[in-house]
Amino acid sequence: MQHPVHHGGESRLRLSETDRRLHHDLQELVILYDLTESRPYLPRYPAPAAEPKLAGMRMSALFGHTLREFPTEAETPAHGLLLRGGYIDQLMSGVYSYLPLGNRARLKIERVIREEMDNAGAQEVFLPALQPIELWEQSGREAALGDVLFHLRDRRERGLALGATHEEVVTRLFQDHAQSYRDLPATLYQIQRKFRDEARPRGGLVRVREFTMKDAYSFDADDAGLDRSYASMFQAYRRIFARCGVPTVAVEADSGAIGGKGSQEFIFFTEYGEDTIVYCDTCDYAANTEKAEFVRPAAVAGEPLPTEEVETPGVTTIEALATFLGIEAKQTAKAVFLMATPTKGGRGTPVFAVVRGDLDVNEVKLMNALGGNVELRPMLDAEVEEYGLVAGYASPIGAPERVRVIADISLADSPNLVAGANRAGWHLRNVNFGRDWQAPTADIASGKAGHGCTRCGGTLQSSRGIEMGHVFRLQYVYTKAFNVNVLGADGGQVMPTMGCYGIGVERVLSAAVEANHDDGGICWPASIAPYDVHMVGIGLDRDEAARADAEALYGELRAAGLDVIFDDRDERPGVKFNDADLIGMPLRLTVSSRNTAAGVVEFKVRATGEGENLPRAEVVESVVAARRALLEALTVEQAEQRARTR
RNA sequence: CGGGGCGUAGCUCAGCCUGGUAGAGCGCUGCGUUUGGGACGCAGAGGCCCGCGGUUCGAGUCCGCGCGCCCCGACCA
Numbered sequence: 001m002q003h004p005v006h007h008g009g010e011s012r013l014r015l016s017e018t019d020r021r022l023h024h025d026l027q028e029l030v031i032l033y034d035l036t037e038s039r040p041y042l043p044r045y046p047a048p049a050a051e052p053k054l055a056g057m058r059m060s061a062l063f064g065h066t067l068r069e070f071p072t073e074a075e076t077p078a079h080g081l082l083l084r085g086g087y088i089d090q091l092m093s094g095v096y097s098y099l100p101l102g103n104r105a106r107l108k109i110e111r112v113i114r115e116e117m118d119n120a121g122a123q124e125v126f127l128p129a130l131q132p133i134e135l136w137e138q139s140g141r142e143a144a145l146g147d148v149l150f151h152l153r154d155r156r157e158r159g160l161a162l163g164a165t166h167e168e169v170v171t172r173l174f175q176d177h178a179q180s181y182r183d184l185p186a187t188l189y190q191i192q193r194k195f196r197d198e199a200r201p202r203g204g205l206v207r208v209r210e211f212t213m214k215d216a217y218s219f220d221a222d223d224a225g226l227d228r229s230y231a232s233m234f235q236a237y238r239r240i241f242a243r244c245g246v247p248t249v250a251v252e253a254d255s256g257a258i259g260g261k262g263s264q265e266f267i268f269f270t271e272y273g274e275d276t277i278v279y280c281d282t283c284d285y286a287a288n289t290e291k292a293e294f295v296r297p298a299a300v301a302g303e304p305l306p307t308e309e310v311e312t313p314g315v316t317t318i319e320a321l322a323t324f325l326g327i328e329a330k331q332t333a334k335a336v337f338l339m340a341t342p343t344k345g346g347r348g349t350p351v352f353a354v355v356r357g358d359l360d361v362n363e364v365k366l367m368n369a370l371g372g373n374v375e376l377r378p379m380l381d382a383e384v385e386e387y388g389l390v391a392g393y394a395s396p397i398g399a400p401e402r403v404r405v406i407a408d409i410s411l412a413d414s415p416n417l418v419a420g421a422n423r424a425g426w427h428l429r430n431v432n433f434g435r436d437w438q439a440p441t442a443d444i445a446s447g448k449a450g451h452g453c454t455r456c457g458g459t460l461q462s463s464r465g466i467e468m469g470h471v472f473r474l475q476y477v478y479t480k481a482f483n484v485n486v487l488g489a490d491g492g493q494v495m496p497t498m499g500c501y502g503i504g505v506e507r508v509l510s511a512a513v514e515a516n517h518d519d520g521g522i523c524w525p526a527s528i529a530p531y532d533v534h535m536v537g538i539g540l541d542r543d544e545a546a547r548a549d550a551e552a553l554y555g556e557l558r559a560a561g562l563d564v565i566f567d568d569r570d571e572r573p574g575v576k577f578n579d580a581d582l583i584g585m586p587l588r589l590t591v592s593s594r595n596t597a598a599g600v601v602e603f604k605v606r607a608t609g610e611g612e613n614l615p616r617a618e619v620v621e622s623v624v625a626a627r628r629a630l631l632e633a634l635t636v637e638q639a640e641q642r643a644r645t646r
Numbered sequence: 647c648g649g650g651g652c653g654u655a656g657c658u659c660a661g662c663c664u665g666g667u668a669g670a671g672c673g674c675u676g677c678g679u680u681u682g683g684g685a686c687g688c689a690g691a692g693g694c695c696c697g698c699g700g701u702u703c704g705a706g707u708c709c710g711c712g713c714g715c716c717c718c719g720a721c722c723a
Contacts (some may be wrong), residue, residue, distance in 0.1 A: 065673080065674090067672090068672060068673070068684065069658050069671095069672070069673095070658090071658085072658070072659095072716090075716085075717085090715090092714080200717095200719095200720095202716090316723055317722080318723095319722095334722055334723090335723075336722055336723080337721095353721090355722080357722090360722060361721055361722065362721090363721065377720085377721095378720075381723095384723080391723040393723080538681080538682060539681060571681095572680085572682090572683085572684075573681065573682040573683060573684095574681090574685085575683085575684050575685095576682090576683085577684085578683065578684050579684085581683090594682080
């Protein structure tokens with residue numbers, strides 16, 4: 001075994017051919033990334049030679065069967081293919097079992113994640129899923145998460161929670177084991193099950209109640225340190241998604257219940273997504289619609305005119321109002337009544353949110369504008385009445401004292417709007433903010449396609465997407481809640497600033513399938529395929545020579561460090577080829593009487609359908625090379641290019 | 647949490663309206679023929695028809711109450 005060497009301007013870790021075969025895991029990293037910088041996990045001395053892994057599976061023994069028909073419960077193509085391929089099985093709403101194939105894909109994704117986390121200097125830990133409820137009460141999130149947090153009691157009636165995430169636990173762990181600034185910076189990560197009692201699980205593996213998350217937490221002495229840790233995780237995430245064959249785009253996001261300031265989501269664009277992302281068609285601005293800043297369409301200009309009442313019988317929607325009066329939606333004011341309930345419990349506050357008629361109230365922005373820590377829900381009819389509001393004709397002018405009015409910034413420069421008159425059947429014309437009514441203003445409207453970009457003046461587009469990962473600057477939210485300090489260099493106390501970083505493992509699995517499939521089935525990215533090679537044997541029970549050839553090749557491939565699934569079943573060729581396409585290993589080899597007689601093995605790349613007959617003696621070498629080529633193609637550049645062009 | 651749909655074989659479904667004691671295709675098991683893109687024949691296994699209660703001589707079917715699963719919505723008054 002040779003040591004890493006530099007030569008030329010290009011630096012590479014060099015291994016003997018034997019080592020290459022024996023250490024293909026490491027080799028993957030060598031191929032894709034420059035490892036010559038010092039990285040914590042690399043051994044300081046040559047590692048002892050490992051035994052070949054000989055990872056293989058005979059399909060005759062594989063647990064789980066493919067389905068011929070598309071399961072009706074499948075909501076998306078990816079979900080359907082995973083069910084059909086015998087990868088997953090639903091136990092109950094939002095809870096899935098992973099069969100052997102599905103589990104291998106999961107583990108391969110975890111392997112990619114571990115490599116990149118270790119590479120970035122993060123240290124793996126393992127935190128409990130079972131947690132004392134007091135920890136959640138102390139951070140204030142027991143209330144913030146509400147019913148999403150699974151609660152349970154132990155035999156002594158002590159309150160427990162199943163971990164929905166691990167900020168509390170990791171902060172406590174850090175507090176117990178970090179003593180001085182010399183323990184900073186530190187990034188801890190784990191791959192763990194998370195439990196969230198979602199209101200509505202959906203989309204197969206997209207929103208589930210129990211799932212695997214890689215979560216990482218950084219602790220730094222100051223903002224500059226946090227920025228470095230954040231940037232390091234950000235880069236690691238780009239590589240993880242690229243290597244898993246999932247095209248993602250990083251977008252600005254709201255921090256939600258996790259807390260903190262400044263976060264980005266890695267979004268996989270798909271029509272089955274549950275998030276809406278707006279992005280600029282000119283610059284690279286992209287944001288979750290919950291967060292997106294945008295330039296509001298210009299108002300219809302004019303000098304303020306005297307307010308006058310207009311009778312509008314039965315006209316209770318913006319659309320109807322605009323049609324009835326022959327004006328544009330943006331010449332009206334839209335009112336939304338909500339109840340803001342403190343997440344810590346207590347009485348709700350009635351909120352009267354006003355946006356211009358062409359805009360929509362954004363609940364997340366509104367929640368933040370109200371100071372956070374509140375839960376918003378639509379007002380009940382009884383409450384609407386109780387607070388003296390008139391559904392369909394509510395007016396910000398003379399709104400009841402008890403009701404908290406908040407106005408979108410669009411109202412301030414939009415003159416002469418039509419608003420409700422607080423009297424059924426009547427509206428007011430020429431209502432002017434500032435002159436006729438006043439209220440605190442904030443950005444409480446959702447950006448959408450067609451709006452302007454605040455960065456460059458371009459036009460925003462919108463698409464649906466699914467969040468694959470999320471990186472946050474938590475800052476002091478948790479270290480403050482748990483009063484965590486370490487000894488500083490000057491003998492004083494330093495409160496560490498935190499970041500947290502999450503990836504949904506099964507979402508990556510699901511997105512990888514969605515991004516890489518065709519009518520025949522899955523086309524796994526080489527990095528995360530359950531097996532590297534699918535060997536199909538045709539007519540082996542009728543031909544001794546072909547069978548011996550297949551068995552020998554099966555052994556050779558595994559000895560070369562490849563993970564092989566061997567279809568040794570007594571099935572007709574069509575069944576085997578269709579199953580091979582469906583379960584989707586990246587490379588396929590076919591051994592048959594006719595091939596063995598000709599001294600060849602048929603080789604085919606699943607994703608492209610390209611292939612050739614390889615001379616028997618060159619098969620292993622060719623397959624190793626083909627796999628390497630597939631891995632090399634999974635670069636950040638291609639993934640992000642793919643995400644942009646979709 | 648509101649609305650809608652659906653629970654019958656491993657999977658996809660029929661049967662329910664009009665009550666009479668359980669079906670099809672695929673899959674599965676055995677035997678035979680077949681063998682390069684989801685073959686064919688023969689023989690089989692497999693179901694408390696989601697649960698409980700009611701109506702009835704009799705309930706998969708009708709009624710009630712649950713439970714489960716899926717979808718839409720949960721903001722634009």
